[in-house]
Amino acid sequence: MATKRWTCSRTTVYNIGYHLIWCPKYRRKVLEEHIQNRLRELLLEKAYEIGITIEKMEVLPDHVHLFVKSPPTASPHWIVQQLKGYSSRILRQEFPELKSRLPTLWTRSYYCESVGHISQKSVEKYIEQQKNV
Structure with missing residues (x-):
């Protein structure tokens, strides 16, 4: 788990974070310890x-x-799609009880919020100040 604020690629410096939440179908409590x-x-x-x-x-x-x-090339939707799809396929193969309890492991929906080091107010203030430079 990274600790640096910025990540650098060949052409970009970025700090993009997302808080993602999703649930099993019908919000069933199937994510038990194992x-x-x-x-x-x-x-x-x-x-x-x-x-x-x-x-x-x-x-x-x-x-x-x-x-x-x-990275800036990965949309939140794509990230969630990759994580949910992969985990669902493998978990349903390894734990057949999930197949009998749910038609699909995950709901179609998810929650996403962008998270950054700088607040929205700070960005708006910075942009507003640029016309005075």
């Missing part, structure tokens, strides 16, 4: 594969919270 542990492993594995960093993760019985940092 499934929780495997889900954590799968999410970290997929995050590494797609080039994002999971800064903080909390898996509760009926929902998942993530704070991720990503």
Whole structure:
């Protein structure tokens, strides 16, 4: 889990973070201890594969919270799609009880909020001050 504020690529310096939340279908409490542990492993594995960093993760019985940092080329929708799709496929293969309890593991919906070091007010003030320079 990264600690630097900025990430640099060849052409970009960025600090993009998202708070993501999603739930199992019908908000069922199916993410019990053995499934929780495997889900954590799968999410970290997929995050590494797609080039994002999971800064903080909390898996509760009926929902998942993530704070991720990503490059500007990865949209929040794509990130959630990758994480949910991969984890659902593997978990349903490894834990057949999930197939019998739910038609799909995850709901279609999710929550996303961008998180940054600088507040909206600070950015607005900075942009407003630019016309006086």
